[in-house]
Amino acid sequence: xxxxPVDVLxxxxxxxxxxxxxSLAETRMRIVCFEQGDWMNPSEYPSNQSNWESQSYGPxxxxxxxxxxxxxxxxxxxxxAVDVVNFNGVGGGTIMYAAHFPRLHPSDFRVKSLDGVADDxxxxxxxxxxxxxxxxxMMGVSxxxxxxxxxxxxxxxxxxxxxxxxETVARGYDKLGWHWWPxxxxxxxxxxxxxxxxxxxxxxxTGCAQGAKASTDITYWPEAIRAGVELRxxxxxxxxxxxxDGMADGVIYYDEEGTERFQKAExxxxxxxxxxxxxxxxxxxxxxxxxxxxxxxxxxxxxxxxHPIGFVQGVFEERLDSHKGPAGCCILSKEFYETxxxxxxxxxxxxxxxxxxxxxxxxxxxxxxxxIPWGRGHHEAFRKRFDHVAGIGVLCEDLPEEHNCVxxxxxxxxxxxxxxxxxxxxxxxxxxxxLNHGLDRAEEVMEAAGxxxxxxxxxxxxxxxxxxxxxxxxxxxETSVVNSWGRSHxxxxxxxxxxxxxxxxxGVNPTSxxxxxxxxxxxxxxxxxxNLFD
Amino acid sequence: MTDDLITTDHPLNADxxxxxxxxxxxxxPPSDDGLMPGAGSLDLVxxxxxxxxNNEEMLVGLVDQFDAAFSTxxxxxxxxxxxxxxxxQPELFEWLLMNTYMMYYKTDQVLEGIGMSxxxxxxxxxxxxxxxxxxxxxxxxxxKSYRPA
Ligand SMILES: Cc1cc2nc3c(=O)[nH]c(=O)nc-3n(C[C@H](O)[C@H](O)[C@H](O)COP(=O)(O)OP(=O)(O)OC[C@H]3O[C@@H](n4cnc5c(N)ncnc54)[C@H](O)[C@@H]3O)c2cc1C
Numbered sequence: 001x002x003x004x005p006v007d008v009l010x011x012x013x014x015x016x017x018x019x020x021x022x023s024l025a026e027t028r029m030r031i032v033c034f035e036q037g038d039w040m041n042p043s044e045y046p047s048n049q050s051n052w053e054s055q056s057y058g059p060x061x062x063x064x065x066x067x068x069x070x071x072x073x074x075x076x077x078x079x080x081a082v083d084v085v086n087f088n089g090v091g092g093g094t095i096m097y098a099a100h101f102p103r104l105h106p107s108d109f110r111v112k113s114l115d116g117v118a119d120d121x122x123x124x125x126x127x128x129x130x131x132x133x134x135x136x137x138m139m140g141v142s143x144x145x146x147x148x149x150x151x152x153x154x155x156x157x158x159x160x161x162x163x164x165x166x167e168t169v170a171r172g173y174d175k176l177g178w179h180w181w182p183x184x185x186x187x188x189x190x191x192x193x194x195x196x197x198x199x200x201x202x203x204x205x206t207g208c209a210q211g212a213k214a215s216t217d218i219t220y221w222p223e224a225i226r227a228g229v230e231l232r233x234x235x236x237x238x239x240x241x242x243x244x245d246g247m248a249d250g251v252i253y254y255d256e257e258g259t260e261r262f263q264k265a266e267x268x269x270x271x272x273x274x275x276x277x278x279x280x281x282x283x284x285x286x287x288x289x290x291x292x293x294x295x296x297x298x299x300x301x302x303x304x305x306x307h308p309i310g311f312v313q314g315v316f317e318e319r320l321d322s323h324k325g326p327a328g329c330c331i332l333s334k335e336f337y338e339t340x341x342x343x344x345x346x347x348x349x350x351x352x353x354x355x356x357x358x359x360x361x362x363x364x365x366x367x368x369x370x371x372i373p374w375g376r377g378h379h380e381a382f383r384k385r386f387d388h389v390a391g392i393g394v395l396c397e398d399l400p401e402e403h404n405c406v407x408x409x410x411x412x413x414x415x416x417x418x419x420x421x422x423x424x425x426x427x428x429x430x431x432x433x434x435l436n437h438g439l440d441r442a443e444e445v446m447e448a449a450g451x452x453x454x455x456x457x458x459x460x461x462x463x464x465x466x467x468x469x470x471x472x473x474x475x476x477x478e479t480s481v482v483n484s485w486g487r488s489h490x491x492x493x494x495x496x497x498x499x500x501x502x503x504x505x506x507g508v509n510p511t512s513x514x515x516x517x518x519x520x521x522x523x524x525x526x527x528x529x530x531n532l533f534d
Numbered sequence: 535m536t537d538d539l540i541t542t543d544h545p546l547n548a549d550x551x552x553x554x555x556x557x558x559x560x561x562x563p564p565s566d567d568g569l570m571p572g573a574g575s576l577d578l579v580x581x582x583x584x585x586x587x588n589n590e591e592m593l594v595g596l597v598d599q600f601d602a603a604f605s606t607x608x609x610x611x612x613x614x615x616x617x618x619x620x621x622x623q624p625e626l627f628e629w630l631l632m633n634t635y636m637m638y639y640k641t642d643q644v645l646e647g648i649g650m651s652x653x654x655x656x657x658x659x660x661x662x663x664x665x666x667x668x669x670x671x672x673x674x675x676x677x678k679s680y681r682p683a
Contacts, residue, residue, distance in 0.1 A: 161662045199658075367631065378562055
C-alpha cells in the first residue's frame with residue numbers, strides 16, 4: 001500500500017525529532033513524523049498511583065527488554081558491558097529522562113586539537129550557541145547564570161531547589177575548594193508557557209504527571225502540530241528506500257495493524273537515536289548500498305559511545321529529604337572536567353549529585369548490595385538509609401572506538417520481524433581509569449560533607465541512556481557519515497539529527513546538545529532550501 | 535487485612551495461608567516500636583492479582599516447600615529455613631522478596647511509618663528547601679575556568 005507523498009518525513013518523535021519538526025514547520029512544507037510508539041497520557045503515569053515505584057520494574061522500566069511493550073523493540077546486550085535503556089513513544093527518551101540538562105563545553109568540540117585524541121567536530125560551541133538558547137526557551141530550562149565553567153549563558157528560569165541533599169553535598173565541595181554549581185535542569189522551577197512548576201514528586205523517570213519536566217510531547221510537539229506538522233504514531237519504519245539516482249525516495253513501514261506500507265518522501269530525516277538510527281540504516285540494504293544506506297565510510301553503527309558511569313552514596317546522620325525532589329537534578333561539579341594528564345587519563349568527567357530513591361528501591365537495591373537485610377535487621381538498616389542518603393554520579397567522557405558498535409542481530413527480531421540491534425561494547429582502559437579517579441574524588445566529597453558511611457558502585461550495567469556516535473558528522477566522507485549540518489555524504493536528501501551524529505561524547509548528559517544540533521540542522525536546511533541537494 | 539485472604543477463590547488453604555503469613559513476617563517482621571506492620575498482615579495474593587501477576591501456582595508451590603508447622607517455629611528457626619530456601623531456590627526467593635517489598639512499600643501505614651505521606655506522590659507533591667548558595671561566591675571568584683577551544 002502506498003500513501004500520499006510528503007515533502008519531509010521524520011523518523012522518531014523524541015528529543016531531536018520534535019525539535020527539527022518544530023523548526024521546519026515554518027517552511028509550510030508537508031512534514032510528517034512517523035513514531036513507532038504512542039502518545040503518553042500523564043494522568044496514567046505511575047506517580048498517580050500508590051504502586052508508582054513497582055511500575056518502574058515493569059511497564060515503566062527504563063530497559064526496553066524488561067518493559068517489553070509492543071511499541072518497544074528488543075535489544076541484544078549480551079556482548080556489551082552496558083545495557084541500552086530508552087523509551088519509545090512521542091517524546092522518546094525525554095519521557096523517562098532525568099532532565100539533567102548541561103551543555104557540552106567549547107573544548108568538547110576540539111578534542112583532537114587540544115588533547116590529540118579522537119577527532120574534532122566540524123562545528124563549534126559558538127555555532128550551536130544560538131540553538132542552545134532557543135532550545136532552553138522551548139524546553140523551559142531552570143538554572144543559575146554565572147557558572148565560570150561555561151561561556152556566559154542565562155537560563156530562562158531560576159534553579160530548582162537544592163534541597164538538603166544539595167546543600168549538604170555542596171558543603172563537601174566547599175571544604176575541598178572544588179567547583180560546584182546548581183544544575184541546569186529541563187524542569188520548571190516556576191510556571192512557564194502554560195506548564196506548571198515542579199512539585200518535587202521525585203519519580204521523574206517514570207514520566208512527569210505534573211508536566212513540569214520538559215518531555216517533547218508537551219514542549220515542542222504541541223507547537224509543531226499547531227504549525228501544521230503531522231505526527232503518526234504506531235508507525236514503525238523498517239527501511240529507507242532509494243531510487244535509481246541513489247536518492248532516498250521514502251520508507252517501508254508497518255502501521256498499527258502490522259500492515260506493511262510505503263510512504264514516499266522528498267526528504268527523509270532520521271531522529272531515531274544512536275541505536276535506532278544505525279539499525280534502520282543497516283537494514284536499508286540495496287544493490288546501490290549493499291552495506292546499508294549512507295555507509296560508504298563503513299562507520300554506520302560504529303564508535304558507539306554511552307558515558308561510563310558509577311556512583312558513590314553517602315549516608316548522613318541527619319534526614320536529608322532524599323526521596324523528595326527531582327531525582328537526577330540538583331547540583332554538579334566540573335572540577336575534573338578538563339584534561340590533566342597527571343591523572344593518568346585524557347579528558348574528564350562530570351559529577352552529578354543525585355537525590356535518594358523511594359522506599360521500594362531503597363529496600364531492593366539495599367538488599368542486593370548487602371546493606372539492608374530482610375528479616376529482623378530490616379527496619380533498622382532501612383531507617384538508617386532511607387531519606388538519609390545523597391549520591392554522586394561520576395559521568396565520564398567516552399571516547400569513540402570502532403569496535404564499540406551497533407550491528408543487526410542475525411536472529412532476534414521485533415514484533416514486526418525487523419532485525420533487532422545487537423550491541424558490542426567494552427569500557428576502554430582510559431574510561432576505567434577515569435571512572436576510578438572520579439569515584440575516589442566522590443568519596444572524598446562525601447567524607448568532607450560529613451557522611452557517616454560511604455558506599456561505591458562501579459560501572460552501572462543499566463546505564464546506556466546516552467546513545468551517541470554511530471553516524472558521526474565530519475567534513476571527510478571517508479571518516480564520517482554526515483556533514484556538519486547532518487546531511488548524509490552519500491545520499492543528499494537524507495539527514496540525521498539525533499545523538500548518532502556526535503563525534504565525541506563530552507562528559508555531560510547530551511540531550512541539550514542533541515536538540516541544539518537538530519535546530520542547527522533545521523536552520524541550515526531552511527537557509528539552503530533552494531539548493532538543498534547540491 | 536488477613537481476613538481478605540479467606541475468599542472462595544483463594545489459591546491457598548488455611549494451613550498454607552498460615553505458612554505464608556509466617557513467611558512474610560519473617561521477611562519483614564513488625565517493628566518493635568509498633569510503627570511498622572509485619573508483611574504478614576498484608577494481602578500478598580491481592581497484590582499479585584492487582585499487578586496482573588498470574589503466578590499463583592508458583593506461590594502455592596513455594597509455600598508447599600516449607601514445613602507445615604513453619605508458623606509455629608521460633609524466629610531463629612524461621613530465619614534459617616528462609617535462608618536455606620534463598621540459597622536452594624534463589625530465583626523463587628527473589629520473586630517472593632521483590633513482591634513482598636512491592637506490596638509492603640506501597641502501603642499507607644508503612645509509608646507513614648517511614649515518614650512519608652500516604653498515597654501516591656501526585657497530586658500531593660512535596661516541599662524541599664531552596665538551599666544556601668552563598669558559597670558560590672567562592673566559585674565565581676575563581677574567574678573564567680572553562681578551557682578555551
Ligand atoms: C532513564 C533515562 C534517563 C535519562 N536521563 C537523561 C538526563 O538526565 N539528561 C540527558 O541529557 N539525557 C538523559 N537521557 C537521554 C535522553 O533521553 C536522550 O539523550 C534523548 O532522548 C535522545 O534523543 P534522540 O532524539 O536522539 O532520541 P530519542 O529521544 O530516543 O527518540 C527516538 C525516537 O525514535 C523512535 N523510533 C526509533 N526507531 C524507530 C522506527 N524504526 N520507526 C519509528 N520510530 C522509531 C523511538 O520510538 C523514539 O521515540 C536519559 C534517558 C533515559 C532512558
